[in-house]
Amino acid sequence: xxxxxxxxxxxxxxxxxxxxxxxxxxxxxxxxxxxxxxxxxxxxxxxxxxxxxxxxxxxxxxxxxxxxxxxxxxxxxxxxxxxxxxxxxxxxxxxxxxxxxxxxxxxxxxxxxxxxxxxxxxxxxxxxxxxxxxxxxxxxxxxxxxxxxxxxxxxxxxxxxxxxxxxxxxxxxxxxxxxxxxxxxxxxxxxxxxxxxxxxxxxxxxxxxxxxxxxxxxxxxxxxxxxxxxxxxxxxxxxxxxxxxxxxxxxxxxxxxxxxxxxxxxxxxxxxxxxxxxxxxxxxxxxxxxxxxxxxxxxxxxxxxxx
Numbered sequence: 001x002x003x004x005x006x007x008x009x010x011x012x013x014x015x016x017x018x019x020x021x022x023x024x025x026x027x028x029x030x031x032x033x034x035x036x037x038x039x040x041x042x043x044x045x046x047x048x049x050x051x052x053x054x055x056x057x058x059x060x061x062x063x064x065x066x067x068x069x070x071x072x073x074x075x076x077x078x079x080x081x082x083x084x085x086x087x088x089x090x091x092x093x094x095x096x097x098x099x100x101x102x103x104x105x106x107x108x109x110x111x112x113x114x115x116x117x118x119x120x121x122x123x124x125x126x127x128x129x130x131x132x133x134x135x136x137x138x139x140x141x142x143x144x145x146x147x148x149x150x151x152x153x154x155x156x157x158x159x160x161x162x163x164x165x166x167x168x169x170x171x172x173x174x175x176x177x178x179x180x181x182x183x184x185x186x187x188x189x190x191x192x193x194x195x196x197x198x199x200x201x202x203x204x205x206x207x208x209x210x211x212x213x214x215x216x217x218x219x220x221x222x223x224x225x226x227x228x229x230x231x232x233x234x235x236x237x238x239x240x241x242x243x244x245x246x247x248x249x250x251x252x253x254x255x256x257x258x259x260x261x262x263x264x265x266x267x268x269x270x271x272x273x274x275x276x277x278x279x280x281x282x283x284x285x286x287x288x289x290x291x292x293x294x295x296x297x298x299x300x301x302x303x304x305x306x307x
Contacts, residue, residue: 107202125272
């Protein structure tokens with residue numbers, strides 16, 4: 001039982017589509033938040049601390065140099081940058097097929113890194129301003145749902161912005177995905193995805209290969225899970241869904257994955273927060289399974305009434 005070695009890996013990346021005004025926050029918030037994760041002050045740090053989990057932050061695609069984060073010497077930081085942010089999916093594909101494959105590979109390598117640190121169970125997390133747009137696009141592609149049914153408020157945007165997001169996604173799915181409706185996971189990731197979403201997909205694949213259970217967080221992480229499942233459906237055996245997010249498209253993604261989330265707390269925070277709370281519950285269940293005695297073993301004579 002290695003489940004006492006808990007890790008949450010937060011993958012960070014930036015998104016060219018923010019220049020279309022799809023997020024309430026400016027792009028530099030991604031770097032500021034990563035700095036916050038590494039200095040221990042973010043939501044994920046407090047929750048991981050309560051759950052006894054270690055936080056690892058991996059920069060796959062932030063639009064900044066790693067040294068812009070003053071705390072990169074931290075042993076919790078992995079610099080695995082593929083490129084500085086994706087292209088704007090309203091103007092063309094998010095990345096090349098090679099970059100998409102590389103982002104997945106970086107996630108796989110991160111899984112091997114935490115395995116060496118003794119990981120018994122892992123959670124996925126994300127940080128990237130603008131990333132609900134690519135997550136919605138991936139979910140739309142696989143669910144065939146209309147973008148306006150999948151697009152949500154993200155950082156808290158209004159109805160006009162949601163409409164704009166939906167239009168961008170519809171156009172991007174039509175224009176950016178090589179082989180169109182028959183596109184494979186790499187085509188989809190390259191066309192409309194995100195570097196951290198690719199890394200989350202790779203991390204799930206890498207955990208499965210190493211037989212490490214992985215708890216998938218909310219909407220962004222499930223977009224990564226959809227990519228992973230479309231590369232190898234067997235990863236499902238190692239995957240838990242941590243929680244049902246309040247983000248609108250998450251239900252559609254969860255339905256495609258076909259698992260029941262452990263929790264439903266109306267969270268929409270990202271960072272891996274819901275997954276880490278769920279991890280503690282999974283650990284509790286495992287502890288019961290391994291250590292709770294049956295009535296017989298405990299010497300409880302379970303005589304029933306009227307027998």
